[in-house]
Amino acid sequence: MNMLHDKRSIWMRMHLDLPLLIALLLMMAGSIAVVYSASGQENAMMMRHLTRMGSAFIAMVFLAQISPATLKRLVIPMYCVGLLMLVGVLLFGVSSKGAQRWLNLGITRFQPSELMKLAVPMMIAWYIGRQNLPPRPLHLIIGFAIVMLPTLLIKEQPDLGTSILIASSGIFVLFLSGLSWRLIGFLSTIVAMAAWPFWHYGMHDYQKQRVLTFLDPESDPLGSGYHIIQSKIAIGSGGIEGKGWLQGTQSQLEFLPERHTDFIFSVLSEEFGLFGVCVLLSLYLFIIGRGLYIAVNAQDAFGKLLAGALTLTFFVYIFVNIGMVSGLLPVVGVPLPLISYGGTSMVTLMAGFGIIMSIATDKRMLLK
Amino acid sequence: MLKQRPTIRDHSAEANLFARRAFVGFVFVLILVALLLSNLYSIQVEHHQDYQTRSNDNRIKVIPIAPNRGLIYDRNGVLLAENKPVYNLEVTPEDVTDLTSSLNQVSKLIGISEQQKADFLDSIKHTRRFKSQVLKGRLNEQEVAIFSVNQHKFPGFSIEARLARFYPYGDTLTHALGYVAKLNKKELTKLKQQDLATNYRATHDIGKLGIEKYYEQMLHGQVGSQSVEVNNRGRIIRTLSSTPPVPGSDLVLTLDIGLQQIAQHVLKDMRGAIVVMDAKDGGILALYSNPSYDPNLFVHGISSKNYKALLNPDRPLINRTTQGRYAPASTVKPLMAILALEEEIVTEATTMWDPGFFQIQNVEHKWRDWKRWGHGHVDVYKAIEESCDTYFYDAAYRLGITKISNFMNRFGYGDLSGIDIHEETTAILPSKEWKENRFKESWWRGDTISVGIGQGYWTATPIQIANATNILVNKGINHPPHLVQVAKKEDAVEQINNDEKPPVVLKNPDNWRIALDAMHNTVKKVTGTAHKAFKGANYDPAGKTGTAQVVSIAQGERYDAQSLKERQRDNAIYIGFAPFNDPQIVVSIVVENTGGGSSVGAPIARQLMDYYFAANPLPIAKNDSL
Secondary structure, three states: OHHHHHHHHHHHHOOOOHHHHHHHHHHHHHHHHHHHHHOOOOHHHHHHHHHHHHHHHHHHHHHHHOOHHHHHHHHHHHHHHHHHHHHHHHHHOEEEOOEEEEEEOOOOEEOHHHHHHHHHHHHHHHHHHHOOOOOOHHHHHHHHHHHHHHHHHHHOOOOHHHHHHHHHHHHHHHHHOOOOHHHHHHHHHHHHHHHHHHHHHHOOHHHHHHHHHHHOHHHOOOOOOHHHHHHHHHHHHHOOOOOOOOOOHHHHOOOOOOOOOOOHHHHHHHHHHHHHHHHHHHHHHHHHHHHHHHHHOOOOHHHHHHHHHHHHHHHHHHHHHHHHHOOOOOOOOOOOOOOOOOHHHHHHHHHHHHHHHHHHHHHHHHHO | OOOOOOOOOOHHHHHHHHHHHHHHHHHHHHHHHHHHHHHHHHHHHHOHHHHHHHHHHHHEEEEEEOOOOOOEEOOOOOEEEEEEEEEEEEEOHHHOOOHHHHHHHHHHHHOOOHHHHHHHHHHHHOOOOOOOEEEEOOOOHHHHHHHHHHHHHOOOEEEEEEEEEEOOOHHHOHHHHOOEEEOOHHHHHHHHHOOOHHHHOOOOEEEOOHHHHHOHHHHHOEOEEEEEEEOOOOOEEEEEEEEOOEOOOEEEEOOOHHHHHHHHHHHOOOOEEEEEEEOOOOEEEEEEEEOOOOOHHHHOOOOHHHHHHHOOOOOOOOOHHHHOOEOOHHHHHHHHHHHHHHOOOOOOOOOEEEOOEEEOOOOOOEEEOOOOOOOEEEOHHHHHHOOOHHHHHHHHHHHOHHHHHHHHHHOOOOOOOOOOOOOOOOOOOOOHHHHHHHHOOOOOHHHHHHHOOOOOOOOEOHHHHHHHHHHHHOOOOEOOOEOEEEEEEOOEEEEOOOOOEOOOOOOOOHHHHHHHHHHHHHHHOOOOOOOHHHOOOOOOOEEEEEEEOOOOOOOOOOOOHHHHHHHOOOEEEEEEEEOOOOOOEEEEEEEOOOOOHHHHHHHHHHHHHHHHHHHOOOOHHHHHHO
């Protein structure tokens, strides 16, 4: 008993939530296995992946040490710097693959939209959390503005995936803060009605193409439908048990595009089958459950709203990515969280979990 | 930093509200996860088979492997058609870093024409980048060596070997062997109709002529295949399974390349045809048509310049042995004599007076004998030995065309000989019906008279003449002519063409003896037309000369003014066999526009027979008994 008590206190003192930590480490182990397969067993790529996982882990541990109170103080400067940088990206950004997302800082390239993935939910959680819940209409309108401003700037880069993630993180804060169901219904209707002008004026041609392809991928099997078709073939041919690690023909023979990044779920499904998919989804559900548990037990409204929004946004990643590769949603560039190769997004995600852990341990320290 | 809020917050109510919302959120998450899972279940379990198949279609490609074409040997095992590797310089565009500069450098090394470059650049436009295309075909040894040394400088460039047909004897065998050349669209359509197209998936060439065409299906073999796993660029990763191709059957011909070479040699630059047949089984020992041409020109696609050169007035493309239509002339006299004896128009003892011409009562026209002053008293022997025309004018006139036509048809005249190449014509065996169909005119009795000496409307091919002679020397037994003896597949040996046709049966079999004796005398007696040519032969030959007035040779030949005179000269014809008592070989020779059968035809037969019997000596005892 004494030992156990000591152990718990060690994790508490380190500001780490043990169940969440174990789940995250399991995810990372899975990621190593799947990326190794998807990269075609390329060692150089594995080294980069491991390095980024290391820095992501450090980012998590680091952010877990920052108390929610300190975070609250950092909210406004972070959000403003982020906004400025987004404007900077649009003005002087570095282009890659038809999108302008990077800011060259001399030493390194930086993607300000990643910063905003954390800054936006923090900003709105702080703003809404200051008021009594549920928020009043004026606060809601200001809250919307806080969310929509960076969302639109990121959509201009263009980066539809990230803008969806940022918008949803803000909307989750509003939802969790007790936004009335009537208003939710009203806003949903407006969004649905806005879809038509958005389609005509708000989307880039390649984004429209993705949606059209999503609606009927077989119409253009060698062109833009290729990704979805090959992905579904990979998933479907995996069956229940999968073809076995490193044995996925769709991925190993490179029929699957973007297989170590956005389409890594297809690799996992092909090699580990529905069984592997269930294990993955169970782990995800555990993480989400744990995140919401922490949110519910958080000490104040800021902590509740932020932990809840970050957790639900984590699910948006999962849903958009899996929905996209399995043909439920159009192709939107969103990685599979914690599994996909690709540094920045993993660092941001782990930083988010660091914040959640900080919220979790902050409360316990207080209770003690 | 934060302003103190004036109203007091109801923390427990807020916590409850938040907990409810978080719960709703989690329920939402569960619903959406269920949605994802049900979709994945549908893909991975319900449609698993479908996607499994599509996954395999993606990665497994079946590559056909061409079978090796069967080889062709002569009767003594000499290789007549072989498969030789040819080296092509091929380029896989995907692997080339700088195509233009590589092309220029390679061009400096081994010389690539502008045309080749243009063709290559055109071909890579229409194919996938990982597929190699021929840049320069048929490299010589030096080019292969030069390129091989420098190969490391040119990624994506490689020398590929494939087997191509080669005919080591060139123009000596063209009309018999034929040749293969690139499979064309029309042939592919035909193969599809015959359900054979899959067997030709990897095949480049197909038999176009001669034996190569006639025995195409036997020579070709069975396509093999290899299942390979490919990546998304079509590059082969590994072989999953393979079915080796079954090579085509090797053919052993009845031809004797030595005799064939003699045939070519003796014809020199004369237009003509030589057929030598094995009297025992109808196998063709030599089948040569002059002028000939090199079949290897066609294998890799003949240039238009070379092709135009073959369209000259000597018509080398025509196979004169089976397509040349010549008046058989006096070579028909032995058969005509048998018919007259059979019909009892003459007997062995009958003689007639030959004044040097034949006349029908009340008709002024005189059918002249070649000997203007006539042969005097003539019996059936002398008529054949000295080739008396008048005797056969009379016989034919009395027999009538129908009897002649029916009888000669039993010896194969007017029909395809059935030799195993497709290039053959029936020529013309005239009959009343034929003339009515052909000229819309009825037959008149005068027409029959020149038919009696193998002239008039009658034309025959050298193979028909050889075949008829062979039936004669075998006293009615009919071994149809053929070029292929045996097909060998691995260890199995299949006899082909060993069937006999129904024999020709005479009312009085002694009539064979009369005609054959007369042919024997033609060579043996000093007065015989072939005596001089065979003087001193160490075997016992028999034969019959013929000298045909030229009307036309092959169908559609145009006579131009310059060659008119030469082309109007007589054709020399000769049929012969030896040894007389137990015939082993039969020859049939036609030489165009060179005059007499005895002065040109018989000496050629002599050379062929001399060669044959030197190579196949007769048993001494047999020789003595002659």
